[in-house]
Amino acid sequence: MKGHLSLLIYRALLPLLFLIAFPRWVLKMLRRGGFGTALNERIGIYFREAEFEPSGAIHFHSISVGETALALKLMKAWAAQSPGTRFVLATGTATGHHFANCAAIPGLRVTYSPLDFPWMIRQYINRFEPERIILIEGDVWPNLLRIAEKRGIRIDLANARNSPRSASRLLKFAPALRPFFSKLSTVCIQEEEHRALWQALGIAPEKIHQTGSIKFDAESSPVPSPNPSFAEMLAAFGINRPIVLAASTFPGEEEMLAQAIFEANPAALPVIVPRHAERRAEVAKALSKSGFAVTLRSAFLKPVSSSPHAFVIDTTGELAAWTAHADAVIIGKSFLSTGGQNPAEAILAHKPIILGPHMDNFQPLVRHLLEKGGALPAHDEASIALAVRAALDPQCAADLTDKAMQILSFHNGATRRHLSVLQDTRPSA
Numbered sequence: 001m002k003g004h005l006s007l008l009i010y011r012a013l014l015p016l017l018f019l020i021a022f023p024r025w026v027l028k029m030l031r032r033g034g035f036g037t038a039l040n041e042r043i044g045i046y047f048r049e050a051e052f053e054p055s056g057a058i059h060f061h062s063i064s065v066g067e068t069a070l071a072l073k074l075m076k077a078w079a080a081q082s083p084g085t086r087f088v089l090a091t092g093t094a095t096g097h098h099f100a101n102c103a104a105i106p107g108l109r110v111t112y113s114p115l116d117f118p119w120m121i122r123q124y125i126n127r128f129e130p131e132r133i134i135l136i137e138g139d140v141w142p143n144l145l146r147i148a149e150k151r152g153i154r155i156d157l158a159n160a161r162n163s164p165r166s167a168s169r170l171l172k173f174a175p176a177l178r179p180f181f182s183k184l185s186t187v188c189i190q191e192e193e194h195r196a197l198w199q200a201l202g203i204a205p206e207k208i209h210q211t212g213s214i215k216f217d218a219e220s221s222p223v224p225s226p227n228p229s230f231a232e233m234l235a236a237f238g239i240n241r242p243i244v245l246a247a248s249t250f251p252g253e254e255e256m257l258a259q260a261i262f263e264a265n266p267a268a269l270p271v272i273v274p275r276h277a278e279r280r281a282e283v284a285k286a287l288s289k290s291g292f293a294v295t296l297r298s299a300f301l302k303p304v305s306s307s308p309h310a311f312v313i314d315t316t317g318e319l320a321a322w323t324a325h326a327d328a329v330i331i332g333k334s335f336l337s338t339g340g341q342n343p344a345e346a347i348l349a350h351k352p353i354i355l356g357p358h359m360d361n362f363q364p365l366v367r368h369l370l371e372k373g374g375a376l377p378a379h380d381e382a383s384i385a386l387a388v389r390a391a392l393d394p395q396c397a398a399d400l401t402d403k404a405m406q407i408l409s410f411h412n413g414a415t416r417r418h419l420s421v422l423q424d425t426r427p428s429a
Contacts, residue, residue: 212414
């Protein structure tokens with residue numbers, strides 16, 4: 001009875017939530033070029049001939065670029081173990097859709113995940129007839145779960161992620177959510193401390209498996225390597241200048257971080273990588289107003305100004321390579337926004353990292369890093385400058401990177417463990 005009531009409430013609220021979110025979604029698509037892609041698939045309308053679709057494939061559902069990257073990593077490992085397996089990847093954003101297509105996995109069908117309206121979900125399932133669906137991190141939708149269960153389609157949740165904030169919300173509404181979450185066949189959790197939450201959400205203990213995080217798995221993550229052409233660009237700003245990279249920054253962070261880097265060491269070059277490259281003009285303007293001569297990666301010219309320089313990386317897909325050239329890395333979205341960004345790439349590159357106070361999306365990893373001295377905390381311009389000075393000290397940097405790698409090693413083999421769980425075809429309990 002509770003399940004039916006929860007579903008009725010959800011279905012009543014869904015159109016209202018869609019109308020509220022729709023204008024913001026349109027603006028995002030306009031900024032990121034999404035309208036040039038097959039967005040019609042988001043509402044269950046397909047222009048391809050159905051007979052050419054990969055019926056019976058294994059489907060992965062992701063929302064963000066980060067989740068898409070995890071899905072692709074799992075697919076590649078799965079295909080290596082079971083050649084000939086067919087996959088469909090359904091993404092929630094235009095950026096994720098583009099990223100998946102660029103991965104060039106042979107035979108992969110990239111589509112948009114349908115909105116969670118029943119008729120759109122049915123269109124999707126009728127068209128593709130998935131063998132099973134694997135959700136990434138938190139892409140859990142009630143109508144998808146309900147309709148898939150009715151069709152006998154197994155749904156698993158991989159790399160389940162819970163920030164303290166999301167865990168609190170889930171527990172608050174646990175009685176209403178249990179009828180939906182209990183339909184999951186398997187949940188792969190990153191940390192043992194998350195087990196109690198998923199049991200509270202109605203997942204039977206035998207369906208919960210601690211696997212570690214694919215995102216932090218060094219075994220399946222290539223170590224970022226330098227790019228010779230990037231080295232040439234950096235050398236144009238001056239030989240042997242310390243490079244401090246601000247990774248995946250959000251509005252307002254760019255100028256604050258650049259100022260702090262300059263205060264810490266006027267010889268250091270701030271290399272700013274905005275989370276969204278289409279913000280290039282906004283970022284350049286803000287940095288210029290702060291007194292920096294700005295060079296854009298997309299229109300690189302050898303810098304000539306005597307002003308303090310800031311180098312803005314406004315191209316996508318290059319963060320790992322730029323990280324390999326850094327002497328220290330500041331993690332964005334952790335100072336003036338919330339949630340933070342993934343610090344694992346910088347740790348794998350053996351770079352000392354500086355974290356802002358808002359890294360909730362990467363707990364408990366961040367807590368372990370700070371407790372064990374594997375990262376430097378900062379909260380404002382003055383403390384960022386102090387942290388940059390420390391990170392640029394060779395002895396301090398070596399100590400930070402050694403401790404960070406020790407903590408990250410807990411997740412080694414997470415991709416392998418996921419496959420062991422997900423490829424078990426025994427009926428779920």
